[in-house]
Amino acid sequence: KTQPFNAALVIILREDMRLKEIQKILSDINFKESKLKVDYQDNSLKNIKEYKVFLDVVSSIPIYNEEIDWLSQSEIYSTSQDILYLERLQVRELYLAADYITTSASSLFKVLGKLLPDSSEDSINIKLPEPTDLDSLVKTMAIVQKSLSQVVLHNDIDGAVKINNWEHGSFWVELILGTQAAVALVSSIAWSAAVVCKKYKENEILEETIRSLKIKNESLDDVLNGQKEMTKTLIESEANQVVNQHYTEGGPEQIRRVEASIKAFAKLIQEGAEVHPTLMAPEKVQNLFPNYNKIESITSRMKLLEQESPTDITSDD
Numbered sequence: 001k002t003q004p005f006n007a008a009l010v011i012i013l014r015e016d017m018r019l020k021e022i023q024k025i026l027s028d029i030n031f032k033e034s035k036l037k038v039d040y041q042d043n044s045l046k047n048i049k050e051y052k053v054f055l056d057v058v059s060s061i062p063i064y065n066e067e068i069d070w071l072s073q074s075e076i077y078s079t080s081q082d083i084l085y086l087e088r089l090q091v092r093e094l095y096l097a098a099d100y101i102t103t104s105a106s107s108l109f110k111v112l113g114k115l116l117p118d119s120s121e122d123s124i125n126i127k128l129p130e131p132t133d134l135d136s137l138v139k140t141m142a143i144v145q146k147s148l149s150q151v152v153l154h155n156d157i158d159g160a161v162k163i164n165n166w167e168h169g170s171f172w173v174e175l176i177l178g179t180q181a182a183v184a185l186v187s188s189i190a191w192s193a194a195v196v197c198k199k200y201k202e203n204e205i206l207e208e209t210i211r212s213l214k215i216k217n218e219s220l221d222d223v224l225n226g227q228k229e230m231t232k233t234l235i236e237s238e239a240n241q242v243v244n245q246h247y248t249e250g251g252p253e254q255i256r257r258v259e260a261s262i263k264a265f266a267k268l269i270q271e272g273a274e275v276h277p278t279l280m281a282p283e284k285v286q287n288l289f290p291n292y293n294k295i296e297s298i299t300s301r302m303k304l305l306e307q308e309s310p311t312d313i314t315s316d317d
Contacts, residue, residue, distance in 0.1 A: 018125075018170065019112055019115070020116060020174070020279055022061055023116060025060060025061060026112070031102060031105070031106040033050055034050055034051060034053070034054035035051070035102050036051040036099065036102070038092075040088065040091070042085065043088045044085050044086075044091065046082065047082065048079065048081065048082050048083065049082045051102075052076070054101075054102065055068055055071065058105055064101055064105070067097055067101055070097065071101075075090065116165060119174060120164075120176065121278060121280060121282070122177055122179055122180060123174050123176050124177060125172060125173070125175075125275075125276040126144060126172070126174075126273065126274070127172050127272070127273060127275075128171040128173065129268060129271035137171075140268070140273075141173075144268070145161060147260070147261040148161045148177070148261070149161050150257040151257055151261050152178070152185060152186070156181070156248050156250075157185055157246065158179050158182075160178035160179075161175055162175065162178075163175060164176045184285075184288065187285070187288035188242045188245060190265060191288070191289065191301055192241075193269055194290035194295055195234070196235055198295050200266060200270060203227045207224060236255075237302065239256075239258040240255060241302045242262070269292070275289060276289055277289055
């Protein structure tokens with residue numbers, strides 16, 4: 001009886017979808033109201049409209065691709081009505097396929113509720129770069145731990161760094177930061193790190209372009225040194241705005257720590273890392289974190305932060 005569920009987990013993970021994401025999707029479904037209903041007295045299927053809404057929601061879960069593809073080609077999608085009359089064998093075949101998705105999704109939601117620990121708004125999710133071996137994984141975790149601890153373990157932030165959950169079979173880890181102030185701070189560092197990561201990529205492209213033009217080494221060194229100075233200035237500016245935004249006691253030492261954290265996360269992002277809020281975080285918190293699929297279009301928030309403070313998420317409204 002455990003084989004189908006284990007197979008489901010393998011498929012989910014192979015599709016790079018976190019179990020927490022599956023749980024979040026299923027949590028929004030009223031399974032009782034979504035079920036396709038059957039009446040063998042008049043050979044009819046009922047509640048078709050609600051069932052289609054249900055299929056739209058679960059269609060983002062890879063394990064149901066085959067069944068949903070089949071149903072999308074069936075008579076259910078040939079009508080806009082809420083009741084469909086068919087031959088008895090057709091009714092039975094469609095109902096069994098439809099009921100399988102509803103029943104198994106409901107069971108999966110219950111099982112995930114027992115397997116996965118509760119999340120809180122004080123948590124973040126980090127996707128680690130895929131390691132080449134155990135040593136590289138340990139090294140990455142050490143960098144993450146140091147980079148977070150040196151900025152959140154501060155009187156102004158009152159944060160912490162604790163592991164709440166490590167996704168089964170993946171390199172996603174959920175960390176409890178302890179306070180909303182810590183989450184706000186990390187969101188700013190992640191955003192600044194993404195800005196710096198973008199700068200790193202621009203520098204690499206520029207260097208490749210200049211080398212392809214076969215410019216003299218002296219001129220090449222001048223350009224590269226100029227780019228390094230610009231990048232250093234960018235990191236300093238980003239660190240200063242983060243400190244000014246989140247700390248009341250942010251002296252030179254704290255600025256250096258924030259700079260180190262920004263540089264560390266920028267390099268991790270280059271290697272494939274991502275920093276996200278917990279899935280249960282409100283939309284205004286989620287928007288504080290960068291979109292890693294659009295790094296090339298990300299811009300510094302220094303001007304924006306002069307108008308609106310991310311620490312507003314600590315308010316109770």
